[in-house]
Amino acid sequence: MKIPIFVALDVDCKNEALTLAKKVAPYVGGFKLGPRLLIKYGESIIQEVAKLGEVFVDNKYHDIPSTVYSAVQSTFDAGATYVTIHASNGHECLKKLAQLERELNKQRFFKILVVTVLTSFDENNKPSNWQDKPLSDQVYDLAREAFSAGLSGIVCSGVEVKSLKEKFPQGFFVTPGIRLAENSADDQKRILTPGEAIRRGASALVVGRPIVKAQQPEEAASRFAQAISM
Ligand code: C5P
Numbered sequence: 001m002k003i004p005i006f007v008a009l010d011v012d013c014k015n016e017a018l019t020l021a022k023k024v025a026p027y028v029g030g031f032k033l034g035p036r037l038l039i040k041y042g043e044s045i046i047q048e049v050a051k052l053g054e055v056f057v058d059n060k061y062h063d064i065p066s067t068v069y070s071a072v073q074s075t076f077d078a079g080a081t082y083v084t085i086h087a088s089n090g091h092e093c094l095k096k097l098a099q100l101e102r103e104l105n106k107q108r109f110f111k112i113l114v115v116t117v118l119t120s121f122d123e124n125n126k127p128s129n130w131q132d133k134p135l136s137d138q139v140y141d142l143a144r145e146a147f148s149a150g151l152s153g154i155v156c157s158g159v160e161v162k163s164l165k166e167k168f169p170q171g172f173f174v175t176p177g178i179r180l181a182e183n184s185a186d187d188q189k190r191i192l193t194p195g196e197a198i199r200r201g202a203s204a205l206v207v208g209r210p211i212v213k214a215q216q217p218e219e220a221a222s223r224f225a226q227a228i229s230m
Contacts, residue, residue, distance in 0.1 A: 098150030158192030165201030
């Protein structure tokens with residue numbers, strides 16, 4: 001990926017998503033699609049967006065192993081290059097997915113990204129039934145589960161990426177919760193600037209609202225691209 005930024009196309013209609021993607025395409029490497037668009041437009045939007053950059057399908061699959069396996073296979077078949085699943089699917093499921101990833105890579109590059117702890121959680125708002133251990137330890141344990149199963153794509157916040165990168169140098173770390181100093185945090189809690197996330201070892205960043213809701217999305221995208229090239 002030339003510019004390691006995915007823009008989260010968090011809008012409601014296909015035309016709006018494609019117009020936005022065309023504007024920012026020169027400054028980013030790919031586009032993230034979630035249920036908001038995929039429920040309505042499915043495979044067709046994946047294929048149209050794929051003409052402008054790599055497509056990252058972020059449906060965060062969490063289900064029994066056979067269902068997650070089929071969902072990942074379908075995502076590949078539809079033309080995406082990245083897909084998210086939850087680390088808490090468990091070791092048996094993650095191992096099957098690692099095998100699937102190896103098979104799919106014989107056809108073309110495809111990466112499964114394992115979601116650890118959402119960037120909208122911090123110590124104060126994490127679910128009450130979670131083990132009583134720091135979020136950073138939770139992220140580490142979930143990442144270790146993914147690596148031990150044979151997967152290497154991890155979604156975490158920029159805050160954890162340095163220690164993960166030291167322990168798992170082979171990892172591909174995708175970090176949402178990215179903000180320039182002047183941006184609003186919105187509902188994100190564990191945030192970092194783009195430059196700092198890359199310095200700490202992030203492999204690719206996910207940026208949504210700071211670009212999508214900007215008056216001039218292309219200018220905002222260009223600022224994020226500049227921030228990681230400095
Ligand atoms: O607008 P913002 O930059 O906060 O968007 C971040 C995007 O990344 C959203 O589409 C959100 O669903 C996604 N995401 C996240 N945290 C994760 C995984 C994905 O914020 N752990």
